[in-house]
Amino acid sequence: MKITFAADHGGFELKKTLIEWLTKQNFEVHDSGNLIYDPQDDYPDYAIAACKNLVKGIADRAVIICGSGVGACVTANKIKGIRASVCHDSYSAHQGVEHDAMNVLCLGARIIGSELAKEIVSAFIGAAFIEEDRFIRRLNKIKELEK
Numbered sequence: 034m035k036i037t038f039a040a041d042h043g044g045f046e047l048k049k050t051l052i053e054w055l056t057k058q059n060f061e062v063h064d065s066g067n068l069i070y071d072p073q074d075d076y077p078d079y080a081i082a083a084c085k086n087l088v089k090g091i092a093d094r095a096v097i098i099c100g101s102g103v104g105a106c107v108t109a110n111k112i113k114g115i116r117a118s119v120c121h122d123s124y125s126a127h128q129g130v131e132h133d134a135m136n137v138l139c140l141g142a143r144i145i146g147s148e149l150a151k152e153i154v155s156a157f158i159g160a161a162f163i164e165e166d167r168f169i170r171r172l173n174k175i176k177e178l179e180k
């Protein structure tokens with residue numbers, strides 16, 4: 034599984050920490066930016082870059098980080114094919130994938146620490162959508178909205 038990461042200045046350090054941590058575990062990691070720390074940068078630019086890379090197939094999942102996770106999440110959910118949520122607990126991070134086919138995890142670097150973030154990312158990337166009728170039916174209702 035290839036994971037693309039993105040963050041504005043609010044999430045820059047946490048993105049770096051998570052990329053290094055996953056790389057050491059031999060995960061395929063991609064960086065959608067910002068590649069430099071810029072205190073004036075804007076979260077939509079990086080949330081959009083990561084989500085576009087996901088939709089293009091450059092990655093299978095995305096983790097996008099800003100100060101709260103909220104701005105990145107609001108941005109991501111405007112893009113067709115993206116199902117993003119802020120998850121600051123591990124249950125939501127895996128259930129969101131299993132039941133809702135969440136493909137983008139949004140984190141707030143000003144809310145959670147790096148160790149909890151690692152647990153949440155592990156839950157997210159370790160989960161798979163459960164192909165049960167009820168979950169497929171609900172997902173199709175969401176997909177209808179995108180037409």
Ligand code: RB5
Pocket residue numbers: 041042043044076099100101102103104105
């Ligand atoms: C940037 O200072 C901050 O507003 C942004 O990272 C994020 O928290 C928005 O949701």
